Amino acid sequence: xxxxxxxxxxxxxxxxxxxxxxxxxxxxxxxxxxxxxxxxxxxxxxxxxxxxxxxxxxxxxxxxxxxxxxxxxxxxxxxxxxxxxxxxxxxxxxxxxxxxxxxxxxxxxxxxxxxxxxxxxxxxxxxxxxxxxxxxxxxxxxxxxxxxxxxxxxxxxxxxxxxxxxxxxxxxxxxxxxxxxxxxxxxxxxxxxxxxxxxxxxxxxxxxxxxxxxxxxxxxxxxxxxxxxxxxxxxxxxxxxxxxxxxxxxxxxxxxxxxxxxxxxxxxxxxxxxxxxxxxxxxxxxxxxxxxx
Amino acid sequence: xxxxxxxxxxxxxxxxxxxxxxxxxxxxxxxxxxxxxxxxxxxxxxxxxxxxxxxxxxxxxxxxxxxxxxxxxxxxxxxxxxxxxxxxxxxxxxxxxxxxxxxxxxxxxxxxxxxxxxxxxxxxxxxxxxxxxxxxxxxxxxxxxxxxxxxxxxxxxxxxxxxxxxxxxxxxxxxxxxxxxxxxxxxxxxxxxxxxxxxxxxxxxxxxxxxxxxxxxxxxxxxxxxxxxxxxxxxxx
Ligand SMILES: Nc1ncnc2c1ncn2[C@@H]1O[C@H](COP(=O)(O)OP(=O)(O)OP(=O)(O)O)[C@@H](O)[C@H]1O
Ligand SMILES: [Mg+2]
Numbered sequence: 001x002x003x004x005x006x007x008x009x010x011x012x013x014x015x016x017x018x019x020x021x022x023x024x025x026x027x028x029x030x031x032x033x034x035x036x037x038x039x040x041x042x043x044x045x046x047x048x049x050x051x052x053x054x055x056x057x058x059x060x061x062x063x064x065x066x067x068x069x070x071x072x073x074x075x076x077x078x079x080x081x082x083x084x085x086x087x088x089x090x091x092x093x094x095x096x097x098x099x100x101x102x103x104x105x106x107x108x109x110x111x112x113x114x115x116x117x118x119x120x121x122x123x124x125x126x127x128x129x130x131x132x133x134x135x136x137x138x139x140x141x142x143x144x145x146x147x148x149x150x151x152x153x154x155x156x157x158x159x160x161x162x163x164x165x166x167x168x169x170x171x172x173x174x175x176x177x178x179x180x181x182x183x184x185x186x187x188x189x190x191x192x193x194x195x196x197x198x199x200x201x202x203x204x205x206x207x208x209x210x211x212x213x214x215x216x217x218x219x220x221x222x223x224x225x226x227x228x229x230x231x232x233x234x235x236x237x238x239x240x241x242x243x244x245x246x247x248x249x250x251x252x253x254x255x256x257x258x259x260x261x262x263x264x265x266x267x268x269x270x271x272x273x274x275x276x277x278x279x280x281x282x283x284x285x286x287x288x289x290x291x292x293x
Numbered sequence: 294x295x296x297x298x299x300x301x302x303x304x305x306x307x308x309x310x311x312x313x314x315x316x317x318x319x320x321x322x323x324x325x326x327x328x329x330x331x332x333x334x335x336x337x338x339x340x341x342x343x344x345x346x347x348x349x350x351x352x353x354x355x356x357x358x359x360x361x362x363x364x365x366x367x368x369x370x371x372x373x374x375x376x377x378x379x380x381x382x383x384x385x386x387x388x389x390x391x392x393x394x395x396x397x398x399x400x401x402x403x404x405x406x407x408x409x410x411x412x413x414x415x416x417x418x419x420x421x422x423x424x425x426x427x428x429x430x431x432x433x434x435x436x437x438x439x440x441x442x443x444x445x446x447x448x449x450x451x452x453x454x455x456x457x458x459x460x461x462x463x464x465x466x467x468x469x470x471x472x473x474x475x476x477x478x479x480x481x482x483x484x485x486x487x488x489x490x491x492x493x494x495x496x497x498x499x500x501x502x503x504x505x506x507x508x509x510x511x512x513x514x515x516x517x518x519x520x521x522x523x524x525x526x527x528x529x530x
């Protein structure tokens with residue numbers, strides 16, 4: 001393949017990575033932005049989404065498309081329920097104290113990982129893509145499913161933005177983010193808002209996990225990479241800044257795609273990590289974060 | 294609605310900040326709290342809106358016990374709070390701040406119209422980010438946001454802090470207007486003369502203890518009272 005088409009392929013791959021990353025990182029960013037909780041177990045919600053997608057879709061072996069569709073709805077809901085449980089049983093009891101919740105979510109990470117290892121096993125299992133057509137470009141054919149992933153992730157990002165910026169629930173969430181105490185004085189049940197945000201963040205990660213599993217296979221350790229990349233994204237974008245998170249997801253996703261295709265995925269991770277170090281040195285509050293963040 | 298506090302003790306960690314506070318505010322009454330910096334005025338207001346839970350004592354509203362009600366339940370009962378330093382949702386617009394005020398209770402658009410009628414200057418700024426308002430406008434918004442709840446009891450923590458005289462008069466006029474509508478008001482005020490001009494009763498707070506509750510006439514008759522409890526003369530602006 002000559003350079004032009006090769007670059008086009010790299011950009012396509014990068015765009016898929018970017019959209020899935022944006023979805024995952026948005027969840028992490030929301031939870032940090034509103035609750036000031038650094039959720040180290042965020043990648044496990046992604047992994048749980050993928051593993052549950054396998055479990056759900058294998059219930060209907062006759063129709064991969066139907067099974068996948070069912071997984072796309074059921075798996076995030078189940079993960080949201082797990083997150084609600086974790087919020088009630090752990091985070092709320094710690095009063096959402098920043099340091100304590102870091103340690104607690106590390107614990108949650110291992111609990112979820114080991115539970116999946118126990119009940120699902122150490123396998124990497126594929127899920128059949130719901131559609132199998134290939135889009136034929138002049139130079140190469142490309143997975144139609146990956147284009148569906150882009151569209152689905154874009155729709156979910158838009159829906160989340162709409163929820164936050166255009167609905168009453170979103171307004172309540174933002175008010176809680178800016179001033180928790182005053183929000184309470186105006187009748188906002190802050191703890192319920194926190195539960196909702198934590199579940200929403202987990203469901204975004206889980207949906208990303210479901211979308212990725214026909215491309216990547218479900219495995220109990222698959223949460224680590226998205227966790228690392230999400231952290232990188234959120235730090236570069238500026239902690240708690242949604243716009244920054246989205247922009248950073250695209251910078252990282254596309255550069256990751258390009259470098260992975262032309263050189264190697266490992267080099268892509270090295271460069272992204274180096275970039276974070278530089279951002280932390282020269283712009284500690286991130287590219288889009290305000291100074292007080 | 295009559296709010297009654299009986300024997301309230303409050304602590305931050307192991308430090309006691311309020312000691313055995315008992316007082317009462319009735320509809321259409323303005324109770325002014327005076328006291329030095331750190332006397333516990335803000336803490337007392339936060340106790341009245343449920344943000345701080347007393348370690349001892351009880352709070353009742355028309356006989357209904359509120360002591361253990363979660364903080365978000367107070368607004369629904371018609372208690373509204375204008376915090377010290379305004380505490381607007383700074384990155385939300387003026388309109389969005391008012392919308393938050395309308396959520397817990399009240400008659401919606403009607404309440405919003407009445408709040409804006411009291412502070413017409415806000416009307417032309419509805420789409421502005423509230424953090425970019427001037428200090429006076431921010432204070433007006435903080436009060437308007439509280440009025441959106443159509444409160445029966447309004448808690449105001451130093452609403453005239455750092456404002457120019459005409460703005461102070463506008464806010465005191467609003468307080469008188471609300472009082473005439475039968476709202477019970479607790480006002481924390483550093484300016485003794487402002488306090489005297491609107492108060493029905495004045496409560497002196499000193500290191501967490503209620504030293505005296507007097508009528509304004511008593512202070513006019515004996516200016517040394519203020520000197521005695523707050524440490525400044527009534528001439529202070
Ligand atoms: N969150 C807190 N943690 C610990 N101590 C606090 C806290 N808030 C207030 N205090 C202390 O409680 C005491 C009373 O504070 P409070 O804010 O109620 O005083 P105030 O009368 O409102 O003062 P000012 O006139 O300066 O507003 C002070 O000594 C203060 O240092
Ligand atoms: Mg104070």
